[in-house]
Amino acid sequence: MSLVFYSLTDDAHPWREALARALPALPFHVWPDVPAPEDVRYTLVWKPPAGWHRQFPGLRAILSLGAGVDALLEDPDLPAVPITRLVDGGLARQMAEYTLHAVLHFHRRMPEYGRQQRARQWRILDPNAADDSVVGVLGLGVLGGEAARLLAVAGFPVCGWSRTPRRIAGVDCLWGDDGLAALQRRARIVVNFLPLTPATRGLLDAHFFSRLQPGACLVNVARGAHVVETDLLAALDSGQLGGAMLDVFAQEPLPVGHPFWSHPKVVLTPHVAGITLAAEAAAQVIQNLRRLEAGEAPQGLVDRAAGY
Numbered sequence: 001m002s003l004v005f006y007s008l009t010d011d012a013h014p015w016r017e018a019l020a021r022a023l024p025a026l027p028f029h030v031w032p033d034v035p036a037p038e039d040v041r042y043t044l045v046w047k048p049p050a051g052w053h054r055q056f057p058g059l060r061a062i063l064s065l066g067a068g069v070d071a072l073l074e075d076p077d078l079p080a081v082p083i084t085r086l087v088d089g090g091l092a093r094q095m096a097e098y099t100l101h102a103v104l105h106f107h108r109r110m111p112e113y114g115r116q117q118r119a120r121q122w123r124i125l126d127p128n129a130a131d132d133s134v135v136g137v138l139g140l141g142v143l144g145g146e147a148a149r150l151l152a153v154a155g156f157p158v159c160g161w162s163r164t165p166r167r168i169a170g171v172d173c174l175w176g177d178d179g180l181a182a183l184q185r186r187a188r189i190v191v192n193f194l195p196l197t198p199a200t201r202g203l204l205d206a207h208f209f210s211r212l213q214p215g216a217c218l219v220n221v222a223r224g225a226h227v228v229e230t231d232l233l234a235a236l237d238s239g240q241l242g243g244a245m246l247d248v249f250a251q252e253p254l255p256v257g258h259p260f261w262s263h264p265k266v267v268l269t270p271h272v273a274g275i276t277l278a279a280e281a282a283a284q285v286i287q288n289l290r291r292l293e294a295g296e297a298p299q300g301l302v303d304r305a306a307g308y
């Protein structure tokens with residue numbers, strides 16, 4: 001029995017150390033150095049290529065190094081074994097920080113002050129009252145829920161949208177088509193925390209933007225494919241949207257010629273809103289491996305039918 005680690009972006013070393021300490025009887029291999037593929041029982045992965053899991057006939061479970069499993073589920077050859085995802089594991093605090101920063105950026109009119117600075121213009125703009133900057137959080141799960149809570153504590157009016165009804169202190173929790181329409185009417189800043197599924201792909205399109213208040217802003221920390229990028233550019237250019245802070249993109253790394261890089265209304269970061277840190281996430285992975293070995297249900301079991 002062994003575990004194989006695959007990631008082009010995560011350092012295997014701290015994972016090897018943490019798992020060796022806690023589970024010394026489980027050999028840890030870093031792909032492509034896998035001596036006996038038939039002995040592999042578990043994989044710990046971030047974005048392996050399609051078909052990659054087929055080489056392990058004795059696979060019992062796939063453990064994702066991230067919270068979102070859309071890339072895994074897109075693999076038509078993915079074995080029918082349980083998949084676990086990270087449930088917070090240190091991501092929630094990072095994502096909530098990023099979101100608070102983004103909301104304050106738009107609430108305090110920083111994009112306009114940035115343009116004024118570049119034009120050497122000294123001009124005081126009317127401040128927004130906290131009540132004006134209603135934040136609409138799409139997705140009220142582990143990460144969106146935590147960000148919504150923090151924004152409410154910071155004094156922003158917050159509404160949020162989920163697939164099934166949720167209750168979060170200080171947050172007006174909405175669901176269904178009517179709930180989405182209400183969020184679109186009210187929000188000045190929309191923050192996307194949805195998982196990428198067939199139901200949410202392309203949700204942030206021209207129709208969606210047209211239902212927001214003119215000048216509303218978008219923060220996307222979920223997945224690039226939620227956004228129809230040409231529609232976003234058109235909405236920014238027409239003034240329907242006042243600005244966007246983007247951490248995720250349809251194609252990553254973002255191609256050097258992409259218009260987002262130099263768009264005056266776009267602030268972007270290279271998919272860093274929440275970074276998986278072994279120091280914070282390994283305990284959950286270890287606990288899940290123990291549960292799987294004991295035949296118990298792991299935490300963060302992915303519902304393949306729902307797609308998240």
Ligand code: NAP
Binds near residue numbers: 272
């Ligand atoms: P989660 O706990 O599964 O929460 C997902 C939320 O979205 C839930 O509230 C769910 O509704 C809602 N939802 C799903 N499908 C929906 C639909 N069709 N309509 C309305 N609401 C829907 O996921 P999470 O742990 O918060 O993670 C969210 C996403 O963040 C991940 O999937 C990933 O893409 C992204 N992420 C990005 C980064 C980054 O660095 N940028 C880092 C980590 C994660 P219910 O409550 O009814 O289930």
Ligand code: GLV
Binds near residue numbers: 065066068069276
């Ligand atoms: C990162 O994007 C994740 O899903 O954890």
